[in-house]
Amino acid sequence: MRRADRLFQIIQILRRSPRPVTAGDMAGELEVSVRTIYRDVADLIGQRVPVSGEPGFGYILDDAFDMPALMLTPDEIEAAVLGAQWVAGRGDPVLAKAARDLIAKITSVVPEHLRPFIADPSIGAPFLFRQAPDGIDVARTRTWIREGRKIRIGYRDERGDTSVRVIWPVIIGYFDEARMLAAWCELRQDFRHFRTDRVTSAEFLEDRHGVRLGVLRARWKRSIDARLSARAASSRG
Known part of the structure; x- marks a missing residue:
């Protein structure tokens, strides 16, 4: 080295x-x-x-120290490109555009000898077929998550049954088949997961739920752990 x-x-x-x-x-x-x-x-x-x-x-x-931007190694560049490729193929339109812009910005500022790691990376995200369209503005949902606001949604489950719920959005998961919105559901008084392509309507409320995002997300993670533990205990029994 x-x-x-x-x-x-x-x-x-x-x-x-x-x-x-x-x-x-x-x-x-x-x-x-x-x-x-x-x-x-x-x-x-x-x-x-x-x-x-x-x-x-x-x-x-010292925390105040700031290095010049984008002093990246080839491995770091390929990691960034791989992540951006994945998001560009699976993210909502706003996030996908941001991922493409990120690749362009990295290309414009890294030294010339590192640009081949962007133009011809040794790794790549798999091709993704078109996903079903979202029934909710995912970019706005991300803003509501950060601001701790509620959303009223109409939802159609896998059986075709519909309901209206007020939710506290927690996090959006990006999967190959669909995007998934994890949220606290006031109707069920529990955490639920909603496929964004099954949302039939969405009203972005100004009401705040009053729980810090870190706290809400920790509660959601604990609920996931509890369900997994219960499922494992049931399978052993």
Whole structure:
């Protein structure tokens, strides 16, 4: 590994860690000696990179530090391109356009020698046949999720039965066959999952449900875990 690449990787290691990282841990990850890490950290500090700490205790990077944009490795570029390809093929129209724009922006700013990793990546998302159209504005739903607002929907289940529900949207899942909206359902007083192509009407309410998104999402995850545990216990019994 070139020294410049190693210095960059040291910064990346420090950025992703919420606690001090020892020279030994960095040396093990980068497959170099501890002495090399000491020397590299000293060089970073000499270049005014805000690293603090000491041998034996560990090093931390100041939260205010901001590296130049898009200093990406080939693997990181291909990971970004793969993710953007997948979203461009499966996301709602607004998100799909954003994914295509993201690829264009990455292409415009990375160095010339890295552009082949975007134009001709070694990986790719599988082709997706057209999905059924959404019955709800998915882009607006994402905004309502972030703002903690309610939605009144008309819904048709797999049997063709219809109902009207007020929901607290939690998260949208993007699958090959359809998009799925997870939400707290006021009618059922429980979390439910709604295929967006089975939504027959949607009224975006100004009412807020008053639960922070992180809390609501944690409750949803616990409900999923409880259902999986109950299903596993039932199968064993």
